[in-house]
Amino acid sequence: MNFELKTLSLAAAAAHKCDLLVVLVPEGFLPGSDVLSTMVAHALKQGDLEVKPGKLLQCYAPAGVAARRVVLLGCGAADAHAVRQAMQALAPSFKLPSVKRVALVFGTSAQRGAIGAAVRAVADGSYVYTATKTKAEPRALLRVTLGVPDAGAAQPEFATATAVAAGVEFAREWANRPANHATPTLVANAAKTLAKYPGVQCQVLGPTEVAKLGMGAFLAVAQGSDQPLRLVELRYNGAARTQAPVVLVGKGITFDTGGISLKPAAEMDEMKFDMGGAASVLGVFRALAELRPAINVVGLIPACENMPDGKAVKPGDVVTSMSGQTIEILNTDAEGRLVLCDALTYAARFKPAAVVDIATLTGACVVALGGLRSGLFASDDLLAAQLLSAGDAALDPCWRMPLDDEYAEGLKSNFADMANVAGRAGGSITAAKFLQRFVGDTPWAHLDIAGTAWKGGAAKGATGRPVGLLVHYLLERATVSTVKPKQKTRSRKSVA
Structure with a gap:
């Protein structure tokens, strides 16, 4: 179209x-x-x-x-x-x-x-x-x-809108696909197709490379599945090499059974949408490839399945993350934070200006905010304000949630540096506090999109959120660089 x-x-x-x-x-x-x-x-x-x-x-x-x-x-x-x-x-x-x-x-x-x-x-x-x-x-x-x-006056807004539409559609397409048609390998292949665009590069790591990096938490989640994990690294280079990038980290659980802590059968089919964060990263890069703003962006997608198997991680197991911190896995259905924590540690090697992770992380966020606003957790007030503003501009709103240190008390473990879950109360906040332990001093934000990434019922399907929010945020951050933005015509193709 x-x-x-x-x-x-x-x-x-x-x-x-x-x-x-x-x-x-x-x-x-x-x-x-x-x-x-x-x-x-x-x-x-x-x-x-x-x-x-x-x-x-x-x-x-x-x-x-x-x-x-x-x-x-x-x-x-x-x-x-x-x-x-x-x-x-x-x-x-x-x-x-x-x-x-x-x-x-x-x-x-x-x-x-x-x-x-x-x-x-x-x-x-x-x-x-x-x-x-x-x-x-x-x-x-x-x-x-x-x-x-x-x-003429409307052209800049039109160009952004059509690029976002293309990105949203790309994200929807991959989030909508059944798990057997969107395995970690196939998601990685989708990322590789984006490398055909100028300025976009893609690298994919497999189990051997991930093991060498010491990503014990990511490996623990993936070990119960016959589908090999993939760590996707996308790069968009639109500015000078000296400009620190923004790193986007998208949770890529291509199907989530809950593992040994098995989910109820009802509506488990919707757990194909648990890679909504990964899909949104793909969508953002699809839009960036069209807009070519003067900014550097890295996209990381830790992709795997969470399955129950004789090899699957068990409740009570202790694993060592890439950061060196040990984690007691009390609930294998809290797997998203385990794959994200290693990806967040990996993100530090890019010396980022900011890190934003995107994940269908907690049902608690759905209870708190419903399907209208994504949950925003941020360690940096300026980053939070930028994301809130971008969400409003894109009609893809979020709502800032608290990150008080006291919420982390429930993550204490008798057998490891931390547990992967706390009590039921404040579940979306304690999940964010878990992730915060892996980002250091870098400005960091976490978008919990469990309530906004897809719709159920008769209109069941992925929404493509928060591609619009993220693209608007990146465009606002874009600065003058040696790479000139691509000149656009007034006729644009919106289908990925």
């Missing part, structure tokens, strides 16, 4: 040939003398249309309009939140087989973030998973035109 940005007034939009023309109608709409303005004014006067976000009127195109169908769509204040809410009401239309070309025209100047919200809504609404289906109809929508009063 291709997105394109054009300067289109309502008068010009009437001549635009497409299957579906969507006119976004804001509060205080001032009609002109063109046919579309007349339609909107008449619908508002008759009470058939409201400007409240999501209120819409569908109609066949009258004489003078080249589109086959027209939708007048209320978008309230025309800000990002209102546009997203409005577009969600139209989402089913983007999957209709008859809708191959769509034009979205803003009836007024779009506020900051509105274009990104529109692009993301169309991309999400038209996404179709087909990888393991033999009879699935592919995405019908081929081209989306965004019409705005000034395409």
Whole structure:
């Protein structure tokens, strides 16, 4: 699917040939003398249309309009939140087989973030998973035109939005795949495909290399599975070599049974989504490859399965992490922090400016925050503020949680330097306190996306979060470098 940005007034939009023309109608709409303005004014006067976000009127195109169908769509204040809410009401239309070309025209100047919200809504609404289906109809929508009063002024936001959409889709695709179609090896292969883009490099380590590094915690989780682990190292080099990178660490448990501490059977199939953190790192690099900002980024993905087996780690086992600290594994279903702790130790070799880990880590975070906001834990106030701001800008919000030292008391062990779990209370916080022991003095943040990485029920599937948050954060950090950003055209491909 291709997105394109054009300067289109309502008068010009009437001549635009497409299957579906969507006119976004804001509060205080001032009609002109063109046919579309007349339609909107008449619908508002008759009470058939409201400007409240999501209120819409569908109609066949009258004489003078080249589109086959027209939708007048209320978008309230025309800000990002209102546009997203409005577009969600139209989402089913983007999957209709008859809708191959769509034009979205803003009836007024779009506020900051509105274009990104529109692009993301169309991309999400038209996404179709087909990888393991033999009879699935592919995405019908081929081209989306965004019409705005000034395409030149809107180009930077449009470029970011389409790149994020591509990254989100890449993340969704890999998180959605069943575990037998997204093994650690296959996830590593997906990362390798990103190395075809300028500025992106990929290295993959296997069990032998990981053992030589002393990653005893990572190895302990992986030892119960016949699928060999993989440690993926992605690099995006967009700035001078002297610029310290940001390191992203994504939890890559490609299937989580809980190990010997076995999970209940109900909804265990959803544990294929336990590599949502890894998928988001892949998605971020997909977006970076398109945007090419002046920043250096490293992505680490410790990928393995957590399975019960005769070789599996047992409750009470003590393992030695790459940091040299020993860990008593009281619960094998708290495996994510075990693979992450070794990856966080490994991250220090890059001398990072900041480290952000992303993980579907705890059910406790779902209880605390539900599915709206990801949990944010940070050792550095500036880093926390940057991530919070980026999440708001990307409509991918998070909420800062506490990291008081007293929460770590429950991690004490009689038989090791620490236990991998504390009591039930404050479970998302104690998990973060565990991870904090492996980051040293580097500014560090942990995003617990257990509530936001996927949806259950009839709409079951990966969301691609928090790709948008992370890309916006990295773009804000990007500084002037010797590598010039790639020049962009106004036609961009959004499908990975």
